[in-house]
Amino acid sequence: MDTFIQQIINGLVLGSMYALVALGYTMVYGVLNLINFAHGDVLMIGAMTGLTILNILNQHFPDLPGYIKLAIAIGGAVPVCMIVNVIIERVAYRSLRNAPRLAPLITAIGVSTLLNTFAMMIWGRNPLPFPQLLPSDPISIGGALISPTQILLLALALVSMAGLVLLVEKTRMGRAMRATAENPRVAGLMGVDSNKVIIATFALGAALAAVAGVMWGANYASIQFSMGFLPGLKAFCAAVLGGIGNIYGAMLGGIVLGIIESLGAGYIGDLTGGFLGSHYQDIFAFVVLILVLTVRPSGIMGERVADRA
Amino acid sequence: MTEQVILHIAGVNKRFGGLQALTDVGIKIMKGQIYGLIGPNGAGKTTFFNVITGLYQPDTGTFELAGKPYSPSAPHEVAKAGIARTFQNIRLFGEMTALENVMVGRHVRSKQGVFGAIFRHKAAREEEADIRRRAQELLDFVGIGQFAKRTAKFLSYGDQRRLEIARALATDPQLLALDEPAAGMNATEKLALRELLIKIKEQGRTVLLIEHDVKMMMSLCDRLMVLEYGKPIAEGLPSEIQSNQAVIDAYLGGSH
Amino acid sequence: MFNFDTSRNPRKAYASMAVLIVALLAFPFFAAQFGNSWVRIADMALLYIMLALGLNIVVGFAGLLDLGYIAFYAVGAYLAGLLSSPQFATLLESVINQYPALGESLVAILGPEIQQNGIHLSVWLIVPLAAALAAFFGALLGAPTLKLRGDYLAIVTLGFGEIIRIFMNNLNEPINFTNGPQGINLIDPIKVFGVNLAGEAGSRATVFIGGYGMPSVNAYYFLFLFLCVAVVFVTSRLQHSRLGRAWVAIREDEIAAKAMGINTRNVKLLAFSMGASFGGIAGAMFGAFQGFVSPESFSLTESIAVLAMVVLGGIGHIPGVIMGGALLAALPEVLRHVVEPLQEKLFGHVLIEAEVLRQLLYGLAMVLIMLNRPAGLWPAPKHEDRPDGDSDTKNQSSGVIAA
Numbered sequence: 001m002d003t004f005i006q007q008i009i010n011g012l013v014l015g016s017m018y019a020l021v022a023l024g025y026t027m028v029y030g031v032l033n034l035i036n037f038a039h040g041d042v043l044m045i046g047a048m049t050g051l052t053i054l055n056i057l058n059q060h061f062p063d064l065p066g067y068i069k070l071a072i073a074i075g076g077a078v079p080v081c082m083i084v085n086v087i088i089e090r091v092a093y094r095s096l097r098n099a100p101r102l103a104p105l106i107t108a109i110g111v112s113t114l115l116n117t118f119a120m121m122i123w124g125r126n127p128l129p130f131p132q133l134l135p136s137d138p139i140s141i142g143g144a145l146i147s148p149t150q151i152l153l154l155a156l157a158l159v160s161m162a163g164l165v166l167l168v169e170k171t172r173m174g175r176a177m178r179a180t181a182e183n184p185r186v187a188g189l190m191g192v193d194s195n196k197v198i199i200a201t202f203a204l205g206a207a208l209a210a211v212a213g214v215m216w217g218a219n220y221a222s223i224q225f226s227m228g229f230l231p232g233l234k235a236f237c238a239a240v241l242g243g244i245g246n247i248y249g250a251m252l253g254g255i256v257l258g259i260i261e262s263l264g265a266g267y268i269g270d271l272t273g274g275f276l277g278s279h280y281q282d283i284f285a286f287v288v289l290i291l292v293l294t295v296r297p298s299g300i301m302g303e304r305v306a307d308r309a
Numbered sequence: 310m311t312e313q314v315i316l317h318i319a320g321v322n323k324r325f326g327g328l329q330a331l332t333d334v335g336i337k338i339m340k341g342q343i344y345g346l347i348g349p350n351g352a353g354k355t356t357f358f359n360v361i362t363g364l365y366q367p368d369t370g371t372f373e374l375a376g377k378p379y380s381p382s383a384p385h386e387v388a389k390a391g392i393a394r395t396f397q398n399i400r401l402f403g404e405m406t407a408l409e410n411v412m413v414g415r416h417v418r419s420k421q422g423v424f425g426a427i428f429r430h431k432a433a434r435e436e437e438a439d440i441r442r443r444a445q446e447l448l449d450f451v452g453i454g455q456f457a458k459r460t461a462k463f464l465s466y467g468d469q470r471r472l473e474i475a476r477a478l479a480t481d482p483q484l485l486a487l488d489e490p491a492a493g494m495n496a497t498e499k500l501a502l503r504e505l506l507i508k509i510k511e512q513g514r515t516v517l518l519i520e521h522d523v524k525m526m527m528s529l530c531d532r533l534m535v536l537e538y539g540k541p542i543a544e545g546l547p548s549e550i551q552s553n554q555a556v557i558d559a560y561l562g563g564s565h
Numbered sequence: 566m567f568n569f570d571t572s573r574n575p576r577k578a579y580a581s582m583a584v585l586i587v588a589l590l591a592f593p594f595f596a597a598q599f600g601n602s603w604v605r606i607a608d609m610a611l612l613y614i615m616l617a618l619g620l621n622i623v624v625g626f627a628g629l630l631d632l633g634y635i636a637f638y639a640v641g642a643y644l645a646g647l648l649s650s651p652q653f654a655t656l657l658e659s660v661i662n663q664y665p666a667l668g669e670s671l672v673a674i675l676g677p678e679i680q681q682n683g684i685h686l687s688v689w690l691i692v693p694l695a696a697a698l699a700a701f702f703g704a705l706l707g708a709p710t711l712k713l714r715g716d717y718l719a720i721v722t723l724g725f726g727e728i729i730r731i732f733m734n735n736l737n738e739p740i741n742f743t744n745g746p747q748g749i750n751l752i753d754p755i756k757v758f759g760v761n762l763a764g765e766a767g768s769r770a771t772v773f774i775g776g777y778g779m780p781s782v783n784a785y786y787f788l789f790l791f792l793c794v795a796v797v798f799v800t801s802r803l804q805h806s807r808l809g810r811a812w813v814a815i816r817e818d819e820i821a822a823k824a825m826g827i828n829t830r831n832v833k834l835l836a837f838s839m840g841a842s843f844g845g846i847a848g849a850m851f852g853a854f855q856g857f858v859s860p861e862s863f864s865l866t867e868s869i870a871v872l873a874m875v876v877l878g879g880i881g882h883i884p885g886v887i888m889g890g891a892l893l894a895a896l897p898e899v900l901r902h903v904v905e906p907l908q909e910k911l912f913g914h915v916l917i918e919a920e921v922l923r924q925l926l927y928g929l930a931m932v933l934i935m936l937n938r939p940a941g942l943w944p945a946p947k948h949e950d951r952p953d954g955d956s957d958t959k960n961q962s963s964g965v966i967a968a
Contacts, residue, residue, distance in 0.1 A: 035719075091932075102719075106872070106876055107931060110927070111932060113927050117924040120921055233724070233727070237724075279731070280732075282727065283728050286721075286725070290724065388823075402817035402821065403818075416810070419807055423835065
C-alpha cells in the first residue's frame, strides 16, 4: 500500500507539470486550431533560464533563502518564455493562419529544432545540475515520502491553474479568449482583436510552461537541452485525453496522465511477468493517446473532436 | 412496358443532436429520368444527398439501387454500387490535371494495383490506356476536352463544374447525383449546363439533381420533390408542383 | 537547364537523366583523389535519398505527415543486425538463461553453429525480409491513424516512432533482441556475386572486381547508387499509376476520393507499407555498411531530418526530393570540412560544430521553406498556361478550390 500511495504522489507531481504544459497546448489549439509543436521546448527554455538565474544568484547572493531564489528564478523565466513564445507566433505561425494545416505543423517542427539547437549552443550539450534550494528532508504521508520541493511544486501548480481560471472566467481578456476560441469571426465582429487574443494566449501558455520548467529542474535536479521534447509530447497527449480545447480538460488530463504513468511504471513489471520494465514508462502516454483518439476522440471532457479527415 | 426503378429509398430519418434534419423522407426514381430535389435553404436536401451517398449515417431507412439493396455505410461502397455525386462546393483534386481527375473517376471500375503499377505488364498497360481514353472521351463529352492537361485548380469556375460531372460520369454510375451544379453560374452557363444534362439523359442515364433555380428545374426535370424542414411536402410532375399550395407557401411568394 | 519531366519533353528528360547518371558513375573516381571521406558522405547521402523517396510516398503522394518514419529504417537495420551478425547467439544465450526449456529446444532445432556464431543470412534474403517486415510495421503503425486529421496523425506517428526507439533501447532483457543502448556490432558487410564489399581480409578495405581494385566505400557507392535508381524507378512508376492517382486524390480531398469509390483505408495502408518498405531496405543497407546499429541513429531528429529533405526539395516531386536529400545529407558534412577549419582560423576554436550546424540547417530549412516556398525548392511543374484558347473567362482563372 505504501508503494501505491507513493506512486500516486509521484503521479500527482508529474501530472501537475503535465497539466501546466498541457494548458499551453490546449489554449493555442482552442484559438488557432494548431498544435504548437514547439511548446515543449518552451518548458526547456524556462528551465534553462531559471538555472542561469539561479547560478547567478548563487554566485552573488548565496545567502538568500532558497524559496526567494526560486521565486526570482521563476520571475525571470516567465517573461523570457513569454517573449520567446510570442516571437514564435509572430514569425512562424501568423502568416500561415490560412494555410493548409500541415504547413504550420511543419514550421512548428522546424521551430522546435531551432530552439533545441540554440539551447545546445548557449547551454551546451551535456546535462546541467540544478542547485538544491529547499531542504531535502522529505515528509512522510501515509508511509510515502514527499519532498518540500514537490510540495511547493504542487502548490505552485495549483495557484497557477487557479490564476488561469480566474483570468479566463472573470476578466475581459479571458472572455475575449473564450469568444475567439468559440467563433473567431463573430468575436471579431464583436470588437475582439484576434491578434491580441492570440498573443495573450501564447504568452499565458508560455508563462505556465516556464513555471513547470523551473520546477521540473528543481524536482529532478538535472536539465538538458533536449528535455522539452518528451514532456511536451506527453503533455499534448494529456491535453487530448482531457479534451483538446478545454482548459479544465487539460488540467484533468495532465493529472490523470501523470498518475497513469506513475502507476504504470510501478506495476508494469508485475503486469508483464518481468518482460517489460519501468524503462517503458514513456510508452504509456502514447498508448493513452492512441486509445483516446481511437475510442473517444473528444477526450474526457469532450469539447473539440478530431475531425474525420 | 415496365420502367425500371433505379433508386428506391424509404423512411429516412436523421437527427443531429437536437435537430431532426430529415423526417421520413423517401424517393423513387425511374431509369432515364431527371429527378429534381428542391426546397428552401436548410430544408435538408444536401443532408439527404449525404445520407444516400454514405457520408452521413441515417437513423432509419431502406435503400435500393436498381432493385438491389445497398448499404449507405461507406461512400466508396456507394460509388461501387453505382451512385456517383458532385458536391455543392466543388471538390476537385486541385493539383491534378483535368484528365487525371477524370481518370480517378475510373478507379472504381478498374483494378490494377501495386504489381501492375511497378511492372506495367500487358494487362496493366491496356487498362491504363483504356482509362486514359475513356477519361478523354468524357472530357470531350462535357465540353472541356481541350483542357485535359491543365491543372484543375486553374480552370474557370464553369469548367470546374463540368469537370466534376465528367469525373462522376467516369464511375459509370446507375445514378448521377448532382448537388447544385448550377450554383454561381450566369444565364448562359446555366443554358449550357442544361444542355449537358439533357445529353446525359439521352445516353440513358438517370440524374438526381438539387438546385435552387426553380425555373430551370421546372423545365428540365421529369419529376420533382420538395423538401421543407426535412420533410417532403410535395412530389410529382413540374406542373403539379408549380400549382401546389404548400410549395408556394414554403417559398413565401411562389415560384418565379 | 536540366529537365526530368518525361511527360513534357521526353527527349530532353532522358538526355538529362543520362548526363546525370554518367556524372554520378564517374564521381567516385574523381573524389577518390581527395581521400575516402567524400565517397563515404555520398554513400550516406544515397541512403538518405532512399529514405526521403520512401517518405515521399507517405507525405508527398498521399499527404500523410508521418513523423515516425525513421522507425522503419530502424526495423531494417536491426533485422540486419539480428540475422547477419553474432547477435542471435547472444539472444539464444539469454533465452537459455531465462527460459531454459525453450532455449534448449531452440538450440536443438537450430544447431550448435548458430548457437556459436549467430545467424548469417545473405543479403539476398535480408533485403526482402527487411522490406517485408518494415511494410508490416508500416501497416501496423498506419492502422490507428486512418481516421485522424493531419496534425493528430503526425503526433500519433511520432509517438509510434518513439515507441519503437524505446523498444530498441530496452529489448535487451530478459531476452536480448537488440542489445539495448550498446546496439549490435559486427554486422556482416554485403557480399554479392562472391564479392565482399568491405574488401577481403587483409586488403585494407579494397574490393577487387575482375583484376580491378577500388576502396570499399566506392563499391558500396555503386551498390547504393543502383538501389537508389531502382527506388526512383519504382516510386516513379507508382506515382503514374492508378494507385498513385488514388494517393494524390486522398491528399487533395479525401471525401471526394471516397465518393469516387476509392477505399481510402486500404490505399492509405498501402502508402504506409510501401513507404516503410523502402525505409526497411535502406536500413538493412545501413546496418551492413556501418557494421553496427544502435538506438541513437534512430531518434526523432532523424525522422525530422528526412522530413526536412522532402519538404525542402519539393513535396511529392521526385527530382525535388532527391535534390532535398542530397542537399541536406551532404551539405552539413561538406560544411564541416569547410566551416570548422574556417572557424579555427578566424576564432581560434570551433564555435558551431558540424552537428549543431546540421540541426540548424534542418530547422531553418523547414521554417523558411514553409514561410516562403511551401511547395519546396523544386516543386512539380504546374500546367497553367493556356495555349488552347479560353472557355468562359478572359483573365487568369481563380478556381473555387482552396489550396
